[in-house]
Amino acid sequence: xxxxxxxxxxxxxxxxxxxxxxxxxxxxxxxxxxxxxxxxxxxxxxxxxxxxxxxxxxxxxxxxxxxxxxxxxxxxxxxxxxxxxxxxxxxxxxxxxxxxxxxxxxxxxxxxxxxxxxxxxxxxxxxxxxxxxxxxxxxxxxxxxxxxxxxxxxxxxxxxxxxxxxxxxxxxxxxxxxxxxxxxxxxxxxxxxxxxxxxxxxxxxxxxxxxxxxxxxxxxxxxxxxxxxxxxxxxxxxxxxxxxxxxxxxxxxxxxxxxxxxxxxxxxxxxxxxxxxxxxxxxxxxxxxxxxxxxxxxxxxxxxxxxxxxxxxxxxxxxxxxxxxxxxxxxxxxxxxxxxxxxxxxxxxxxxxxxxxxxxxxxxxxxxxxxxxxxxxxxxxxxxxxxxxxxxxxxxxxxxxxxxxxxxxxxxxxxxxxxxxxxxxxxxxxxxxxxxxxxxxxxxxxxxxxxxxxxxxxxxxxxxxxxxxxxxxxxxxxxxxxxxxxxxxxxxxxxxxxxxxxxxxxxxxxxxxxxxxxxxxxxxxxxxxxxxxxxxxxxxxxxxxxxxxxxxxxxxxxxxxxxxxxxxxxxxxxxxxxxxxxxxxxxxxxxxxxxxxxxxxxxxxxxxxxxxxxxxxxxxxxxxxxxxxxxxxxxxxxxxxxxxxxxxxxxxxxxxxxxxxxxxxxxxxxxxxxxxxxxxxxxxxxxxxxxxxxxxxxxxxxxxxxxxxxxxxxxxxxxxxxxxxxxxxxxxxxxxxxxxxxxxxxxxxxxxxxxxxxxxxxxxxxxxxxxxxxxxxxxxxxxxxxxxxxxxxxxxxxxxxxxxxxxxxxxxxxxxxxxxxxxxxxxxxxxxxxxxxxxxxxxxxxxxxxxxxxxxxxxxxxxxx
Numbered sequence: 001x002x003x004x005x006x007x008x009x010x011x012x013x014x015x016x017x018x019x020x021x022x023x024x025x026x027x028x029x030x031x032x033x034x035x036x037x038x039x040x041x042x043x044x045x046x047x048x049x050x051x052x053x054x055x056x057x058x059x060x061x062x063x064x065x066x067x068x069x070x071x072x073x074x075x076x077x078x079x080x081x082x083x084x085x086x087x088x089x090x091x092x093x094x095x096x097x098x099x100x101x102x103x104x105x106x107x108x109x110x111x112x113x114x115x116x117x118x119x120x121x122x123x124x125x126x127x128x129x130x131x132x133x134x135x136x137x138x139x140x141x142x143x144x145x146x147x148x149x150x151x152x153x154x155x156x157x158x159x160x161x162x163x164x165x166x167x168x169x170x171x172x173x174x175x176x177x178x179x180x181x182x183x184x185x186x187x188x189x190x191x192x193x194x195x196x197x198x199x200x201x202x203x204x205x206x207x208x209x210x211x212x213x214x215x216x217x218x219x220x221x222x223x224x225x226x227x228x229x230x231x232x233x234x235x236x237x238x239x240x241x242x243x244x245x246x247x248x249x250x251x252x253x254x255x256x257x258x259x260x261x262x263x264x265x266x267x268x269x270x271x272x273x274x275x276x277x278x279x280x281x282x283x284x285x286x287x288x289x290x291x292x293x294x295x296x297x298x299x300x301x302x303x304x305x306x307x308x309x310x311x312x313x314x315x316x317x318x319x320x321x322x323x324x325x326x327x328x329x330x331x332x333x334x335x336x337x338x339x340x341x342x343x344x345x346x347x348x349x350x351x352x353x354x355x356x357x358x359x360x361x362x363x364x365x366x367x368x369x370x371x372x373x374x375x376x377x378x379x380x381x382x383x384x385x386x387x388x389x390x391x392x393x394x395x396x397x398x399x400x401x402x403x404x405x406x407x408x409x410x411x412x413x414x415x416x417x418x419x420x421x422x423x424x425x426x427x428x429x430x431x432x433x434x435x436x437x438x439x440x441x442x443x444x445x446x447x448x449x450x451x452x453x454x455x456x457x458x459x460x461x462x463x464x465x466x467x468x469x470x471x472x473x474x475x476x477x478x479x480x481x482x483x484x485x486x487x488x489x490x491x492x493x494x495x496x497x498x499x500x501x502x503x504x505x506x507x508x509x510x511x512x513x514x515x516x517x518x519x520x521x522x523x524x525x526x527x528x529x530x531x532x533x534x535x536x537x538x539x540x541x542x543x544x545x546x547x548x549x550x551x552x553x554x555x556x557x558x559x560x561x562x563x564x565x566x567x568x569x570x571x572x573x574x575x576x577x578x579x580x581x582x583x584x585x586x587x588x589x590x591x592x593x594x595x596x597x598x599x600x601x602x603x604x605x606x607x608x609x610x611x612x613x614x615x616x617x618x619x620x621x622x623x624x625x626x627x628x629x630x631x632x633x634x635x636x637x638x639x640x641x642x643x644x645x646x647x648x649x650x651x652x653x654x655x656x657x658x659x660x661x662x663x664x665x666x667x668x669x670x671x672x673x674x675x676x677x678x679x680x681x682x683x684x685x686x687x688x689x690x691x692x693x694x695x696x697x698x699x700x701x702x703x704x705x706x707x708x709x710x711x712x713x714x715x716x717x718x719x720x721x722x723x724x725x726x727x728x729x730x731x732x733x734x735x736x737x738x739x740x741x742x743x744x745x746x747x748x749x750x751x752x753x754x755x756x757x758x759x760x761x762x763x764x765x766x767x768x769x770x771x772x773x774x775x776x777x778x779x780x781x782x783x784x785x786x787x788x789x790x791x792x793x794x795x796x797x798x799x800x801x802x803x804x805x806x807x808x809x810x811x812x813x814x815x816x817x818x819x820x821x822x823x824x825x826x827x828x829x830x831x832x833x834x835x836x837x838x839x840x841x842x843x844x845x846x847x848x849x850x851x852x853x854x855x856x857x858x859x860x861x862x863x864x865x
Contacts, residue, residue, distance in 0.1 A: 033068055033069065033096055035070055035071070035095050035099065035324075035327050036072075036086070036097070036098040037049075037050075037073070037098065038073050038075045038098060038099070038100040038106065038110065039074070039100050039102060040074065040076065040101070040103075041076075042074075042076065044264045044308070045102055045261070045316045046102065047304070047305050047308070048314060048316050049100070049124065049316055049320035050072060050304075051297055051304060052313065052318070052321040052324075053070060053072070053320050053321070054300065055296055055297060056320075056321045057070050068324075068327070068331070071093045073085035073088065075100070075102075075106050077103065078106075079105045079106050079109035082106035082109050083109040083110060083113060086110040086114065086121075090113065090117050090119055096119065096120075096331065096336075097122060097327055097330075097341065097345075098119060098120070098121050098122070099124065099142070099323045100122075100124050101123070102125055102316075103125060106125075107125050108132070112136065114138045114139065115136045115137065118342075119138065119338075120138045120140060120341060120342050120345060122142035122323050122326065122327070122345070123140065123141055124319055125141075127141070127145050127147055127179055128141040140342075140345065140359065142319070142326060143319040144281060144319075144354070144355070146255075146256045148389055149256055149279050149281070150179065150183040150186040150187075153187075153253055153255065154183070154186035154187045154190040155190065155392065156253060156277060156407065157187060157225075158190040159406045159407040159408075160223075160407070161748065162221075162745060163743050163744070163745050163747065163748065164220070164221040165196070165221055165223035165224065166196040166197070166198055166223070166224050166225070167196070167197050167198070167227065168197075168225065168226050168228060168236070169228060170201070170202050170227075170228055171199035171202075179255075180227065183225065183227070198216065200236070202229065206239065210239060210243070213236075213239055213240055214243070216245070217243065220745065221745065222249045223251040223253075224251065225253045225254075225255070226252060226255065227254075227255045228257065229257055230258055230261040233257075234273075237252075237272045237273050240272070241271070241272040251277070252276045253276070253278075254278045254279070255279055256279065256281055256315075259279055260314050260315045260316065261314065263310055263314060264308070264309075264310050264312075281315050282386060282397075283315055283353065283354040289353070293313070294313055297313045297317065298311040298313075318352070318353040318354035319354045321352070321354075322352035322357050325350070325357075326345060326348050326357055329348050329350060330344040330348055331344075347359075382411075385409070385410030385411060391403040392406075393406065393407055393409050394409060394410075395410055434482035434483050435482065435483035435484070435506040436483075436486055436505050437470075437484065437485050437508070438486055438488045438499055438504075438509070439467070439485050439486065439487055439508075440487075440493065440511070440512075441487035441488050441489040442490075443464075443510060443511055444688075444689045444691070445691070445712055445715060447770055448511040448711070448712075448736075449462075449467060449509075449511055450464045453487075462485045462487075464770070465766060466509055466510050466528075466736065467485070469528050469754075469757065469763065469766060470738060472766070474753070476753040476756045476757060477750070481746075483506075483507075493510075493513075496508055496512070497512070500521060500522045500739060501521050501522070503741075506740075508522065509738050509739075511712070512736060512739055513669055513733065513734055514734030514736070515669050517669075518739075519742070521739075522740060522742060523740055523743065524738065524739055524740070525738045525740070525754055526754060527735030527736060527737045528736060528738075528757075528758070529710070530710045530735060531734055531735035532710040532730035532731060532733060532735075533673075533707055533708070533709055533710070533730065533731035534707070534710055534726045535728045536694075536705060536706045536708060536713055536716060536717070536725070536727075537650055537704065537724065538698055538723060538725075539722065539723055550636070551631075551636045551786060552635075553786065559788050559795065560628065563795060567802050570617055570802045570805060570806050571614045573809070574611045574613050574617075574805065574809050575611060575614050613806075613808055616801060617801055617802040620802075623798075624795070624798045627791070628794075631790075635786060650727065651728045652728060655680075659684065660684065660704035661685070661703050661704060662685055662704060662706060662707060663685070663688050663705070663706040664685060664686075664688075664707050665688065665689075665708060665712065671687065673707075673733070674707065686702065691719060691720075694706050698723075709736070710735075713726060738750065
């Protein structure tokens with residue numbers, strides 16, 4: 001019985017609990033679904049978000065759908081207060097989701113609580129790191145990520161051709177710190193050279209702001225990207241205005257946190273934020289829905305915040321409005337909670353006030369914004385265009401918009417001081433503060449750099465090829481750049497370049513080689529000299545005793561001797577009957593014949609000849625002999641001037657194998673290059689300062705070779721062209737260039753001016769005047785000895801003439817008149833042949849001209865037909 005009574009009691013108890021739970025559920029459904037919101041009600045963003053959320057709730061009520069109950073809590077911009085508010089909303093109000101908070105620190109403090117209780121958090125912060133959504137799956141990024149705006153800023157910087165700038169951001173704002181690397185990467189991708197960072201505390205004092213701005217003012221760069229909270233940015237610009245940093249040549253660019261709120265304080269804009277370029281997220285501020293909500297927002301905002309000057313809604317209001325509607329769409333007609341509600345939110349897809357609302361799968365964040373407003377902040381807030389990801393800048397957004405990577409398609413920007421042109425973004429030197437140009441004080445080559453000192457050791461004059469090229473380059477800049485040369489009394493060029501890094505010099509001019517390792521210290525212009533590295537060795541002397549026979553080959557010498565004897569024999573044979581001195585014993589006649597043959601090369605005996613046949617042979621042979629003699633003299637002079645290099649001349653491999661000692665220029669980079677690249681031992685390399693030191697080291701057998709840059713090698717060879725030669729390939733290294741600070745905004749203008757100096761011939765004129773090598777022919781490896789093939793035609797003519805004379809002499813021995821007649825006949829035959837050839841050539845030319853003249857006439861007749 002007791003057991004039965006216990007069963008009856010249990011049955012009624014379970015039934016009562018079931019009915020109680022059902023009634024409670026129906027009561028919750030009747031009252032509506034609770035959602036929470038955590039915002040900073042004292043900030044402009046929080047005020048806009050609250051009004052926008054309330055309007056969204058009103059609009060949702062008007063649809064007649066399931067009722068939403070919004071519970072708003074104030075975070076006071078404190079992560080601890082935000083966490084307490086979240087616990088209150090979850091435990092006491094039993095909210096199914098929480099909207100906000102605005103800052104990343106507050107979102108982090110709430111994320112852990114939401115994950116433990118399985119309550120989704122729709123964060124309205126500018127960005128949420130990927131690792132955070134992976135760690136806390138119930139944390140969602142409800143506002144579009146603002147990371148893409150960094151690419152828009154990079155595009156602005158690239159369009160302005162600014163190569164150096166400073167990013168100013170808050171050190172206590174985790175979101176700003178997280179966004180900054182994206183900005184750095186985007187700017188590096190855009191080709192921006194040097195990016196500096198300035199971190200400011202959120203509550204920086206006026207003294208701190210003044211000190212930091214003074215440091216920025218001392219820098220050459222005048223381009224600043226401001227990624228701060230709006231209150232801190234306002235204080236920064238007020239201080240910059242007082243320090244005259246909102247004037248000529250300054251460029252200020254603000255990101256979304258500042259640009260999206262400039263409309264809220266007109267007095268500050270007009271007083272201290274003139275000429276600032278602003279980037280903010282794009283949302284369509286048009287259409288019936290927006291204008292209707294805008295009117296309601298302005299009325300409601302003015303009632304709730306009567307002290308605020310401006311009552312216009314911004315992007316933060318639009319995003320808060322869409323966040324409420326996201327929850328409304330997700331819970332409409334159901335009581336989804338926890339994981340089921342989270343999955344429903346991720347499937348939401350509609351067009352809201354701030355644009356398309358859609359979440360990216362597996363990332364738990366809303367699709368990032370791809371379009372941004374480009375605005376100019378002046379006396380009146382002005383929108384000058386848009387930037388779209390993958391398309392670029394455009395003046396409008398529609399199907400027929402014209403896009404460009406350059407800001408010239410936008411409306412003209414009004415920079416500080418009302419200047420309607422692109423700001424330079426950096427400051428020029430002045431006469432009172434000229435550029436300090438470091439110059440090597442002890443260069444081994446005066447032709448490139450020479451510093452003159454007075455009796456006190458002070459530098460008084462600078463000259464040389466490098467100095468003159470730099471002066472000509474500065475003259476061709478589109479602006480005046482005052483400068484002064486300062487001698488650096490140290491032999492190390494790396495130490496000289498370090499002075500740029502230490503900001504003691506603004507640039508370095510001299511025979512400084514462009515190297516990859518030196519880019520850590522400075523940045524270089526394009527080279528103004530030929531690039532490369534040459535190996536110089538002593539020239540091989542060869543056998544000087546036999547140098548006189550080297551202009552001709554052996555076969556050439558033999559052929560000259562044979563033809564000379566042959567011509568001498570014919571002249572002797574023809575003249576012997578007319579001159580008794582040519583007769584006598586056989587030995588005497590042979591001597592006379594050889595004397596006639598070789599004496600013909602050096603003297604003229606035309607007046608002593610008795611036969612026209614001998615005169616004809618001698619004249620032709622004298623002409624050939626003259627050509628051969630002049631050619632011999634020229635070739636011998638060339639060979640004696642240029643030392644021929646032996647085939648076994650040393651190269652790098654031979655020097656390494658023989659453990660030879662080599663030299664290089666003191667203060668240059670070559671010590672590391674010879675050891676690290678060419679693999680010479682440290683003890684086998686020696687440095688020298690001057691050309692004379694190299695030559696003396698060669699003479700004393702201290703070194704077997706020396707390595708010099710191409711310009712220096714040419715100067716050395718010009719001075720010692722008969723004693724040294726270059727061997728092997730030219731090793732590719734950078735030429736000489738001017739050094740500037742990394743990312744110097746002046747560098748592109750210098751490169752352009754240097755190119756003008758090269759193109760207009762000024763560089764060549766300076767090179768010819770200051771460093772042109774002497775008249776020393778280039779060394780070649782091939783023999784210069786001339787062979788018979790070079791004089792084949794001349795030899796045939798002289799041999800043929802002498803042979804014809806001999807034949808005429810033989811056939812006319814009994815009849816002297818026959819000889820004269822034969823000569824005249826040959827001459828007449830030659831003349832007739834020449835005349836016939838001329839007539840044939842003339843007739844052929846006339847026939848071709850007639851055909852060419854008839855062709856246009858025939859074409860014209862065809863056209864008439």
